[in-house]
Amino acid sequence: MEDKLKIKISIADRVYPLTVDPAQEEGLRSASKKIDAMIRQFEENYAVRDKQDVLAMCALQFAAQAEQKQIDRSADFEAAFARLRTMDEKLSGLLSE
DSSP: OOOOEEEEEEETTEEEEEEEOHHHHHHHHHHHHHHHHHHHHHHHHSOOSSHHHHHHHHHHHHHHHHHHHHHHHHHHHHHHHHHHHHHHHHHHHHHHO
16 A cells, blocks of 8 residues: 655645545645646736636636546437437448348
8 A cells, every 4th residue: 555645735825635546646746736727817917806716717727627527428328329420320221241
């Protein structure tokens, strides 16, 4: 069993101590950097009252991206399934001749 790592992640000028699997460390650090970059972008481009507003905007942005990826995957799956169904029908037609 792998040992857990104790790391500190900084988000919006706050430090959060975490205990994580070593395999998770890189992803968490990358996510933290993306959140901070998005915070800077929102603060530069919009009039925000406080960090909570910016964090809410970040949460909405990330959630919307995740939902859109799910929608896109579903559409891709449906299109692939339709193509497979068409190929199956064509093959069935050829085999029954």
